[in-house]
Amino acid sequence: MGELSRRTGVGTHQLRYYEAQGLLDPTRSANGYREYGEDSVAKVEQIRTLLSAGMTTKDIASMMPCVLGEGPDFVSCPELLDLMGSREKGLNERIEALTRSRDALRGHIDETRTARPGERPWAAARRRGRA
Template sequence: MRIGDLAARTGATRRALRYYEEHGLLPDTRTSNGYREYDELAVNRVENIRRMLSVGFTAEEILHFVPCLDAMTDLDPICPASLEAIARKLSTVQSTLDELTKTRDHLAALVEGSYGESSAGSLREAG
């Protein structure tokens, strides 16, 4: 199938498909006139790439999944070649969550402190 057909079947743009190809995620063959040609496995591969991008993996991180991109469905079963990449991503996400939690707690304390002082000052002036 040609790039337009693959785009229509997967919901990806042609530009995204070329991006996947440039990053080594989506192999293609070229016809004699230079058109990209994809096989049926490309549909599943593109859907898996898009799914992985949607959960925060980068194109570079998805390279660890290349051996399994054609066979995976909903990122399951987990490909042994990708377990380390998943573990690294989980660690990164957890670190981000920890930092965001600290930031939220700090901001909440600042807001509570400001409102507490403003309320106390207003009450003193009114009394």
């Protein structure tokens, strides 16, 4: 496990988590140590890439039959497209909610900056005819 951690830059605790989630399947040596094959480095790279794209480990486990290469590259699977489309929709909804929150916060910041010393921001807005 230490060697795989060194080769991928992923901590051993994270590798254990991937194993617990069914994403890595090491063999065991006679002394009980985990042994990872050469394909494990590519598999960890696939996992990290998919996690960075907003996929969960549960998603990744279901996607693995459609994943090839280190990229990862995908085989066209209807289930995979549905899953990725669903994740994209969720991300878009979160982006829209965050954009609304940022815009509201920006408005509060602007009102606070333009208030006179000791004046409440809502009073400054009313003074300027915006409330």
